[in-house]
Amino acid sequence: MQRKTFIRLSTSWAAAALLGTASMAAHAQTAGPILIGVPIPMTGPNTQYGDEVKAGLLTAVETLNAAGGTQYKAEFIDDACEPKQAVPAANRVVTSGAKFAVAHVCSGVTVPASKIYEQEGIVAITPGATSPLVTDTLNGHHFFRTIGRDDQQGPFAAKYIAEKLKPKAAAVLHDKQTYGAGVAQHVKATLDKMKVPVVMYDGINAGDSDYSAVITKLKAAKVDVVFFGGYYPEMGLLLRQAKEQGLKTQFMGPEGVYNQDLVDIAGPAIDGMMFTFPADFSERPENKGVVDAFKKANRSASGAFQMPAYAAVQVLDQSIKAVGADPKKVADYMHANTFNTVIGQVAYDKKGDLKDFEFVVYKLGTDGKRTAMK
Numbered sequence: 220m221q222r223k224t225f226i227r228l229s230t231s232w233a234a235a236a237l238l239g240t241a242s243m244a245a246h247a248q249t250a251g252p253i254l255i256g257v258p259i260p261m262t263g264p265n266t267q268y269g270d271e272v273k274a275g276l277l278t279a280v281e282t283l284n285a286a287g288g289t290q291y292k293a294e295f296i297d298d299a300c301e302p303k304q305a306v307p308a309a310n311r312v313v314t315s316g317a318k319f320a321v322a323h324v325c326s327g328v329t330v331p332a333s334k335i336y337e338q339e340g341i342v343a344i345t346p347g348a349t350s351p352l353v354t355d356t357l358n359g360h361h362f363f364r365t366i367g368r369d370d371q372q373g374p375f376a377a378k379y380i381a382e383k384l385k386p387k388a389a390a391v392l393h394d395k396q397t398y399g400a401g402v403a404q405h406v407k408a409t410l411d412k413m414k415v416p417v418v419m420y421d422g423i424n425a426g427d428s429d430y431s432a433v434i435t436k437l438k439a440a441k442v443d444v445v446f447f448g449g450y451y452p453e454m455g456l457l458l459r460q461a462k463e464q465g466l467k468t469q470f471m472g473p474e475g476v477y478n479q480d481l482v483d484i485a486g487p488a489i490d491g492m493m494f495t496f497p498a499d500f501s502e503r504p505e506n507k508g509v510v511d512a513f514k515k516a517n518r519s520a521s522g523a524f525q526m527p528a529y530a531a532v533q534v535l536d537q538s539i540k541a542v543g544a545d546p547k548k549v550a551d552y553m554h555a556n557t558f559n560t561v562i563g564q565v566a567y568d569k570k571g572d573l574k575d576f577e578f579v580v581y582k583l584g585t586d587g588k589r590t591a592m593k
Contacts, residue, residue: 252292253544255280255535256312256320256341258332260300264452267478267522268300268324272346274518275528276321282512283536291532298332300325302397309335317341318546319539321531324524326350326398333362342546342553344534346527349473350401354570361550363567365527365534365560366497367576369398372473373405375578376446376495380406381413383592384469386443390419392433392457394449399425402473403448418442423453430457434464442468450475454492455484462488469493474523482587490585493592497562498577500526506561530560 257276259269273295280291294315298308305323309332312320320336323329324347336343337359344363345353351368380389389410393403400422410417418440423433434457437445445468447454454476461468471493482489501510501520509529513520520526535549537558542548558565566574581589 252284252290253319253539254292254294254315254317255532256294256296256315256317256322256343258296258298258308258312258320258322258328259324261295261297263299263301264480265300265325265450267480268347268524269297271519271522271524272321272324272528274513274516274520274522275346275525276532278509278513278516278518278520278525279529279532279536281516282509283532289536289540291536298323298325298328300328302327302331304328305331306335308332312336312341312343313339318544319535319549320344321346321528321535323348326353326401327396329353330356330397333357333359337361340546342535342549344531346531347524348398350397352397352401354572357570359571360554361546361571363531363534363553363571364573365530365562365565366524366573367578368572369402369473370405371576372495372578373402374409376402376471376473376580377406377409377413377415379495379580379592380444380446380471381410381415384444386415386469388416388418388440388442389444389446390421390437390440390442391417392419392445392447392449393422394425394447394453395422396425396449398473398475399447399449401448403446406446406448423449423457425449425453427453428456430460431464433457434461434466437461437468438464438466444469444471446470447472447476451478451481452484455481455489458485458488458492471495477523477581477583477589479587481583487585489583489587492583494581494583495578496581496589497523497527498579499591500562503561509561526561530558530562530565533560534558534565 305328320343322343326348329348391407393399538549538552580592
């Protein structure tokens, strides 16, 4: 992705400039704060992901509001990362009166919720849901992402496995859920195309506490690499139980397997685990002013979803300042234009998906610290 160089300004004004305030003079400002609905996991095991979205969104909103002009207000709603909470959470966005949303992290929640936003004409951007089903089944105009799709992430992971790890035998596991099964499917398909032997392709039940049976199968298959599509609770148990049973193999997963609680679950077995992850946009020199704003608010900018959430606010802000707060006009503008954001140049296809997104591979040490792999 191409990046633009920004003029050095003071921290607050640099962040405001990046948010697109230059277009303010061209259009009258909307009276009163614009409400943004933010349904995210605020309870349950995936709360960390909601915290990351909240940190990015609040930092963006506070920076914009401090700069003057159009003002924004966030309405946080708990979806618990539970598919059964998808429709109630989306309906709460509707009843709040919000016409814009930075909506959901988990794909299983996002798929049903997105249909409500489309029906109600609410412009929504997900900074975390990666399943292709989110946009492929919607056939809509109002739903967008600031995160890549699993059919971008999965092939990226598979190519790394094939070209860097070069296994003689690989296994692909998943948790039978929308996100995990989806990314696993794309990993397997790409490994098949690249002639990597996938000797085991199987699903496990999310929430189980004993995966000894699948570990036994992996040992019998003598796999060199195991890719698991799913979330960190199951990955942590797989790692720990594999070590307990003497299975020495390379485990890898998507961004959902990495969480600050993974060390507590897996213990020393975490050592060497690999995962694909959004690039650390906080390390980009042009984002220094934004990162300083995070630090000033005592927030981290380096997780998976902080910068995609920040970018979602940037895209909404730049669009609203260009055409006003009519959601239909904003959606039209988003489909037709390119945006300068903290994750780089953002441009959308007709489905509302990013034309490009940057993933990287990390490897964990025993202390849980990650190292970018090349």
